Amino acid sequence: NAGVTQTPKFQVLKTGQSMTLQCAQDMNHEYMSWYRQDPGMGLRLIHYSVGAGITDQGEVPNGYNVSRSTTEDFPLRLLSAAPSQTSVYFCASSYGEMNTEAFFGQGTRLTVV
Amino acid sequence: GNSVTQMEGPVTLSEEAFLTINCTYTATGYPSLFWYVQYPGEGLQLLLKATKADDKGSNKGFEATYRKETTSFHLEKGSVQVSDSAVYFCALRSMEYGNKLVFGAGTILRVKS
Numbered sequence: 356n357a358g359v360t361q362t363p364k365f366q367v368l369k370t371g372q373s374m375t376l377q378c379a380q381d382m383n384h385e386y387m388s389w390y391r392q393d394p395g396m397g398l399r400l401i402h403y404s405v406g407a408g409i410t411d412q413g414e415v416p417n418g419y420n421v422s423r424s425t426t427e428d429f430p431l432r433l434l435s436a437a438p439s440q441t442s443v444y445f446c447a448s449s450y451g452e453m454n455t456e457a458f459f460g461q462g463t464r465l466t467v468v
Numbered sequence: 469g470n471s472v473t474q475m476e477g478p479v480t481l482s483e484e485a486f487l488t489i490n491c492t493y494t495a496t497g498y499p500s501l502f503w504y505v506q507y508p509g510e511g512l513q514l515l516l517k518a519t520k521a522d523d524k525g526s527n528k529g530f531e532a533t534y535r536k537e538t539t540s541f542h543l544e545k546g547s548v549q550v551s552d553s554a555v556y557f558c559a560l561r562s563m564e565y566g567n568k569l570v571f572g573a574g575t576i577l578r579v580k581s
Contacts, residue, residue, distance in 0.1 A: 397557060397573040445511055453561040454500040454519040457569055459511035
């Protein structure tokens with residue numbers, strides 16, 4: 356059982372470049388989300404989706420786009436990378452109910468130079 | 469909005485010492501409460517959860533009790549091991565907040581042999 360798969364694991368971008376972080380889950384979860392992890396700030400929600408075709412903004416959405424065309428995939432797009440987007444990015448999925456466990460990918464460490 | 473406050477780390481303990489990591493929360497409605505653990509180089513994984521007041525979550529010798537009167541969910545373990553060294557995150561989800569998972573800043577635990 357693969358769970359939540361994120362690619363790539365590491366990425367270095369130049370300022371102004373764009374890229375897509377991939378996230379796929381095989382658990383038929385409705386709820387998927389993207390977080391960034393920065394030292395001393397925990398995980399902050401970027402965007403989330405409650406099902407295919409439905410996305411919404413989280414706490415720190417600026418500079419990022421998402422789409423959810425299938426239940427399985429939830430890619431995160433950086434439109435024009437900035438050094439402030441240097442971070443570790445985690446994708447998570449879960450069932451929609453509030454008492455259910457979220458499953459996390461291994462993370463993508465992104466450096467913008 | 470919903471928020472979680474954790475004690476700052478790092479927390480450094482000797483093997484077999486008693487562990488407490490404090491967590492308090494602010495939430496609308498009746499949230500579910502979680503502790504997640506992140507081992508070096510990995511994504512987060514659920515450690516334990518509690519879904520209503522006075523519930524006690526437990527796993528791998530760790531415990532936490534959902535205290536509505538003090539809005540707290542402190543993590544405890546009677547005797548820590550070197551293998552418990554990790555980052556611990558307190559988190560909550562509530563229906564009134566769109567079931568979004570909200571994290572504290574995380575507490576680094578280091579256990580010395």
